[in-house]
Amino acid sequence: MITFIVSILLLILGYFTYGKYIEKLFGVKEERSTPAYVNQDGVDYLPMSTGKNSLIQLLNIAGVGPIFGPIMGALYGPVAFLWIVFGCIFAGAVHDYLTGMISIRNRGAHLPELAGKFLGKVMKHVVNAFAILLLILVGTVFVTSPASLLHNLMNGSISLWMITVAIFGYYILATLLPIDKIIGRFYPIFGALLLIASVGVGAMLIIQKAPIPELTFTNMHPDNLPIFPLLFLTITCGALSGFHATQTPIISRTTQREGQGRKIFYGMMIAEGIIAMVWAAAAMSLFHGSTGLNELLASGGTGLVVSEVAKVTLGAVVGTFAVLGVIVLPITSGDTAFRSARMIIADYIKLPQLSMKSRLLIAVPLFVISIALTQIDFNILWRYFSWANQATGVIALFVGAMYLYIARKNFWVALIPGAMMLYTTTVYILNAQIGFRLSMNASYIVGAVISAVLVVVFFKAAQRARAAKLPLEVDVSDFNKAA
Template sequence: MITFLVCIAVLIIGYFTYGKFIERIFGVKKTRETPAYSHHDGVDYVPMGTNRNSLIQLLNIAGVGPIFGPIMGALYGPVAFIWIVAGSIFAGAVHDYLTGMISIRNNGAHLPQLAGKFLGGTMKHIVNLIAVVLLLLVGTVFVTAPAGLLFDLMNGWMTISVITGVIFLYYLFATLLPVDKIIGKVYPILGALLVISAIGIGAMLIATGAPIPELTLQNMHPGGEAIFPILMITIACGAISGFHATQSPIISRTVQKEQNGRKVFYGMMIVEGIIAMIWAAAAMSLFYGTDLSALIDNGGAGLVVSEVAFTLLGAIGGTLAVLGVIVLPITSGDTAFRSARMIIADYIKIPQLKIMSRLWIALPLFVVSYILTSMDFTLLWRYFGVTNAAISAIALYVGAMYLAVQLKFHWVATVPALFMTMVAFTFIFNASIGFGLPMTMSYVLAGIATGIVLALFAYKIKLNRRIENFKMDEEVSKAA
């Protein structure tokens, strides 16, 4: 219990200290006009208040990841707490803040455009492809997970296929309509439900003196899976998630002032980290060890959610808590498709003012996603995990390059970028869905690959600084 409470406190302190440090490095300009005003179009560029934006951002980024991921990560034991806390403060929140703020500085641009600008034109095309694939995987995962939970909650009186169809229909409307019509109005209410359910679970863990294990670095996974990199792939959204880099530009187009960014981007990642801590602790305390492993194998993380909610909160409270969990994936799935639609539209330069222009881009995405729902959830989650790690590394390199070109302390982004690069490469070399190599060999090859990436990144920094200096020299010459 002490470890759990200390970790929650460290996350909160991290927001007020390291979050402020990152904000100072970035350099907020209070009088700078944001894209919500300079590009106002009544569809995607719409000014909204900070509290509203914060709750929307939280729901956008907090899918099943900060719940299902930590539940599966709980099999490793309290070492999962360390990853959630360190990942959230030094990687995830930095990742979310920089991608959100750099997007604001670039007219609400999405990650592929930013990658093209700061990492080169080739990266724009690569990231476009990876980002759309990631968003399709996210949208699919965030259909199947809530559909299963709703099926169980309704005792099977409505079939999975009907529930899935209803969720897809909602996603279609949320993808096509202006951001302030559904997302802007419904999300704050759903966000309150999410926060209340998480607080309820956390409060009951404390009130009942739940036997949450204390800190140890021992790997307690019953299957002996390696902590690095599998834990980082398993617990993504609760620590660092590349998916967030696809969501932040949605809100960067609605933020009213730059100084709101720390609360909206950095702060909501910290809140997500707290949610992840609560569910990891609940899983460890109620179903620790072999029992938890058996429960996940038999019914998945969704069954653990139901058991935790109804055990701690009773029938009414448990139902509300499960509804709060269902809200998470649905309110991330809809914005996943919305982001995919916006990214594709930006890439092929199709204005989105007319609904038919949005519809013909969105419909093929839903068709492909519906086909993917037939895939095994665990396999989908692994593909999602490694794609997620790769995108998070790329997004951090974008943030690092932005800071480096301006001669600012870029290592706050470069170090976590290198870490996630190592995670992604190690997983790809070792996993059965990758090359299937022994772990030791995977570590060596991943280390070499990460070193090559660092060398290329350092070269790109020098190149971009020369280009920037040349532009400045040209401006001085013209002024003279």
């Protein structure tokens, strides 16, 4: 219990200390016009309040990651707490803040455009394809997972197929309509439901004195799977997730002032870390250790664990509302995954999105592909999502490091976590069944060599970019601030 409480306090402290440092390092310009005003179009670019942007950002980035991931990560024992806390403060929140703020400085640019500017033109095309693949996978996964949860919640009274169709219908509307019509109106309500559910579960764990284990570095996984690199790809959204880099530009286009960035981008990642801590602690303490949790996962998957946690801590009635809060998470990330994919493609092919016809031209093929992917086993999709997700995070952190390097600022805050995740993801791909299937020891060695080479390449590219005085931001000096 002490480890759990201290971890929560560290996350909060991280926001007020390291978060403040990152904000000061970046250098907020309150007088600078933001894309919400400079590019205002009433569809994707329009100013919204800090509170509304914060809740939308939280729901955009959360998905099932801060719940399903920590539940699976709980199999490794309390060492998972360390990754959530330190990963969130020093990697995930830095990743989200830099991505959001650099996007604001570049008229709401998405990751492919930022990668092209700061990492080279070839990377723009690579990251564009990679980001769209990731977003389609996310959108598809976040159709099947909430559909399954709703189907179980209603005891199978409504067919899984009908629920899936209904979720797709909602996704289509949220992807096509102006951001303030559905997302801006309903996300604050959904956000409140999510926060109440998570706070309720966390509070009851403390009140009921749940036997949350204290910190130990012993691997408790029943199948003795290696902590590194698997834990770092199992718990993503609660610590570091590249998916967030595809979502933050959505809100960079609706942020009123740069000074709001720490609350919206860094702060909401901290909030997600707290949610992850709650569900990891619950999974570790309520099912008689890793063995009991593993048996429950084998019998009913993470959805069953969520339902059992909610019922045990909050009771049948209130627990049902908590499960609804969990269901909201993937739905409110799935819709923005498709919306983000539409925006990225539109930017890439330079197709304005003011007309519904233009939006349909991009959105329809995306949904056709996603519907086809729903026929593939969820577990297979999740395996590819895991490494694609963290690889995207590596790219975003390297973009942040390049920006800070050119600006002659402390770029290590982004490069160190970026290099760490580069090594983690490389080792995973080399060892995994969906990768090169090398032995773990060989993967560690080869992964280290590949990562070191790529870091050297980064430094050489950074030196050239600094010497060429690559512009860090788009000039908006001709625009008057309307805020």
